[in-house]
Amino acid sequence: MKVPLWTAAAALVLLLPITGCSSGESDGSKEVKFGYIADFSGAAVLAVADKQGLWTKYGLTPQLKAFTNGPLQIQALGSGDLDFGYIGSGAAWLPASGKAKIIAPNMLGIADRVITHADSGIKSITDLKGKKIGVPEGTSGDMILQLALKQAGLTVKDVQKVNMDPSTVVTAFSAKQIDAAAIWYPLIDTIKKNVSDLVELTKSEDFYPQISFPSSFVARNEIVKNDPATTTKVLKVIQEADNWIAAHAPEAEQLTATFLKAPAEQFKGASAVTKILSTSELVKLTGDGTVGGWYKNLADIFVDMGKLTQSPDPNTYFTADLYKSAASG
Template sequence: MRLPLRALTAAVAVSTLALSVTGCSGGSSADGGSTVRFGYIGDYNGASLLAIADQQGLWKEQGLDPEYKTFTNGPLQIQALGSDNLDFGYIGPGAMWLPASGKAKVIAVNTLARADRVIAQPGITSLEGLKGKKVGVPEGTSGAMALDLALQKAGMTEKDIEKVPMDPSTVVSAFVSGQIDGAGLWYPLIDTIKAKRPGLEEVASTADFTDRAFPTAFVAPARSDAALNAKVVRVLQKANDWRAAHPDESIDAAASLLKTDRAKVAADAANVETLSTADLVAKTEDGTVDGWLDDLGEFFVGTGQLEKAPAAGTYYEGDLYSKAYKK
């Protein structure tokens, strides 16, 4: 069984190298707005709302000036929040165990994602084919979640493979060079691998688990300013509705922020289900979102990342989300 804080401990060491701290929480920017340091992962899920908020002037409406920081995964951002090196961040479903363990608060659900896969070298056509082989995975992320789900479905455990903890970029290079036989990873990184390692096999996918939801989310420190959180949520909600109404333009905006090829961002967006803010508010108030998070909590108990699954309401700021929309 995996130690509950092992992934976070690894993230601490990496974050020391990965973070460059500039600005202060709530400080004033040159144009008079309050600076907020916002982390994201360089994909459509992580970047689209931030890009839209910039282009549509939504930050200025709330008197805020964002300072963006790119991260390779969610656990690094949770660590940065906890060490006061970040004010807000973005995480995928595989990192949701960290807010559930009290390390952060979920202030807004972003999308439902099915971008995570277990991939294998050409010629390995099933998860069973990875028995006894090296499988690289970024611990505490949705790639690890995809691997654990796939192993459970196949009646296997982590003891059946040789799991090799790696950061996402190392997984990419190790797979391409043939140093590992498989990986738990996500798009668009898998597209990067495909370009250099054609013929790889996708032996499992979160899309296979149609009875589960995999929410991505925006997070704030466990102890944070409720008034500031509400302002940021209003920005995210307006950007979310613009994204829902302008899907093609949203891809353009994300590609511009990421400085990457539009076709790659469009392929990434194909793995994402977006919901209107009104729908997310309704699903918050009827308990649907809590159900998504509770289900993930139980899964993380099974993997050893949580000792006990807390009620979603202890870390999802659903009331804040609903009130921000109605104000």
């Protein structure tokens, strides 16, 4: 990547210090170093695990550290500074290239949009030809833009793609310094405070279910290979928390805000721009090859984007059998 692939909410998060969950370490408990991103999809599982005492239930003591993006966590996994972590769909090319293992799919992102101003004269993606588009390089917004252009018979060479960090996209679009933007919620909510008449040209769900954008939990290659027992315990924590979130999405928003010590309104409605699946649903979709298809499609996109030279078999980096066995045990 030219600029590290950021997960969708990277601009919104704060870098938080390492902290353990409130359960504390008990005799015989296994310590695990776990990275996360301080947004809803990145922290909800940890918030629920903390509140429900799931770490203690499975004999684990987490040392948690917040990151602003997935690639930094992959680096930390590679150096041994983390055992487990969380990445958005924009960083999935890194496990696909062998730098980590995906141990569990998480929520599906449906927050990305290509937007323009109502008075821009742009009525469709085709009308973006020659137009200036602000986009954070290598993010899920970048992926949506490239998919939309391809569907319309265009490429990034047909538009003026301007690489900007997410906060700059918000400012530039609001000031009409760019014709369009490839960005996501809740940043679009921020834009709407200044631009009430924006138009959404395309959205994540336009490509679903043919193409989905899963966030994922990842692990060091070595810990998956050498300590599957601990990996399975971590999976059980994730899976039990996933089930609770699927059944209590509004409460999960509140728990996540509390866990991150953030205003509740910052996370209100966050579940509406994510597709939350229970563990039983994810196990079924893993078993029938759907989840593997999600990762395969992402890898194909990364090949088009120049992030991968080839699209590998997801079975080489997604531990589907381990995920299914953890759920059945």
